[in-house]
Amino acid sequence: GPIRSLLHLLDRKDRITVIVAAETLDARFDMGKIARFVERMPSLDAEGTASVIERFRRGCLDESGDWIDAFPGRKDAMFHRPTEEPSVPGNDRPTLQDHLATLCATPRRLKSALRTAFDVWGPLVGEIDFDDVLLMSVLREAEPDVISLVNQHIGLLRKGWEPRGENKNQESPFKKELDRLLSEEQSEATRNAINVILNHVFDGWNKPHAPASIKRPQGFVVAGHADYWSRFLAVPDLTEDERDQPVLREMQRWENDRRGELPALVADPKRSEAVEDLSPFLSPEAVVTLLEKVIGDRAAELPEQWPSDESSIPEPPGIVPLWRMLLRNRSLGREEEHLEQVLATAVRQQTPRNLELVRWLELYYFTDEIDFRVLNENAINRLRAELTTALIRLSVDAIIGSLRHAGRWALYHCSWGRVQSRHQHELVPPPFEGWDGFSNRLLDALEQAPAIIVPQLIPFLVREDGGGYIFDKPMAESLFDVERLSVLLRRHPIPESAIPKPLLERYRVLMEAMEQDGD
Secondary structure (H helix, E strand, C coil), rough: HHHHHHHHHCCCCCCCCEEECCCCCCCCCCHHHHCCCCEEEECCCCCHHHHHHHHHHHHHCCCCCCCCCCCHHHHHHCCEEEEECCCCCCCCEHHHHHHHHHHCCCCHHHHHHHHHHHHHHHCCCCCHHHHHHHHHHHHHCHHHHHHHHHCHHHHHHHHCCCCCCCCCCCCCHHHHHHHHHCCCCCCHHHHHHHHHHHHCCCCCCCCCCCCCCCCCCCCCCCCCCCEEEEHHCCCCCCHHHHHCCHHHHHHHHHHCCCCCCHHHHHHHCCCCCHHHHHHHHHHHHHHHHHHHHHHHHHEEEEHHHHCCCCCCCCCCCCHHHHHHHHHHHHCCCCCHHHHHHHHHHHHHHCCCHHHHHHHHHHHHHHHCCHHHCCCCHHHHHHHHHHHHHHHHCCHHHHHHHHHHCCCCCCCHHHHHHHHHHHHHHCCCCCCCHHHHHHHHHHHHHHHHCCCHHHHHHHHEEEEECCEEEEEEEHHHHHHHHHHHHHHHHHHCCHHHHHHHHHHHHHHHHHHHHHHHHHH
8 A cells, every 4th residue: 555655656746657567467456556557577588597697607606806616526517417307398408507597587586686696705705605605596586485494494404304203204394394385376397496406505405314415515504614504694704714715725735736734724623624624625635645744743742732632632633634534535546545554654653652643543544433434444454453563563662652641541542442442341352462572561661660651551450340440350360460560550659640530540449459469
């Protein structure tokens, strides 16, 4: 009513003519009653709209200044490939832009969608995935209710969903609400176009038990160092530390000539997650050489210089992020041999110097758990043999030097293997062939440096039992000369202040057992 009144008043002016432009003439009232002229907006043909979208896309990608695309394969991506939905009129094998053309049926809707995309891309060039911006901008203009539903279920779309109850074939809550939202009034082509866009942005969103796959490092499915969906909804003014382009420039520099600040970035807790998320930009060879450099940098440091994890155990910066980067790209190909050589060299060089660094390599890179290993089983076995050989060759002085700054689990994990030592009650001594000679030198080291060696021996000798701790005498007798061990521990008691707090109760149990043995 108020709109009709306004238009009537405007139409009475001498120099104003009211013209109503409508996408359809199927209105709830006769438009001719409120306007002298009624123009029907012409529909766009799919081929012409797709051509405009492609020109816009190419212009934004090629003419936005000097920026680095985190997705180098964009030109060959599926944007131009036929989709699985043969539902665009007159096109049996539609591409993604054909589906966009279905949603942008009028010039005004097309203009609004491209303007929305450009308003996001302009301030965020290189800081967000352009194709996701374009696709969801079209959906934002054509089907705003769908965008609202996506925002409501963004976590579900990213992480996947778990069917509840006995029906394992039930649809996700998002899919149920989407089906209710897409009424029969919308054409099959429109519904298919919406599904194709969602499948492209949130690949696998309707598959149970699995998170959406990450094909583009800056896509809306990512919520790591940056939430790109939030960037799309409310374009932020990013600080230099929040931007991806500085990280990508260092990645490109490392990829080209193995120089730059990338080793420092992957070791920086504030930037390492960005390096991880953007790591598909790097080739496997670049990642392996980056690991080699980071290992060398950590070898020149003392463990107490490293930041501590939640258990107050020093964690070497960069080692774990690089493992996750390699884990994301399991197809190392010929670089798998290179990675094995890098790790074998590190084991040989660092076991006599810094067993804590070796422990972190063993913890993540030598694991037998198939979902978490970056090398094949044979390579892992060879690396474990390399570590065993390095331990056997340690002199008494080298044992003391290598453990001087090591965490409390270093020797235990390197001897048994991190995965095996989780099941302490199942371990069958000795940890490795040649243990007897190493054990004797370990006790020699205990006599010379008890404050260094005793914390390393406690995990071998005391185990959990019913919520408490007990001295594992059968294990101790299998691993050490218990009589000599008892004499040395009683002869060289350690002040409790020198024992790490997580081991203090175990140490008391051990010393009580040694005193009883002495009596």
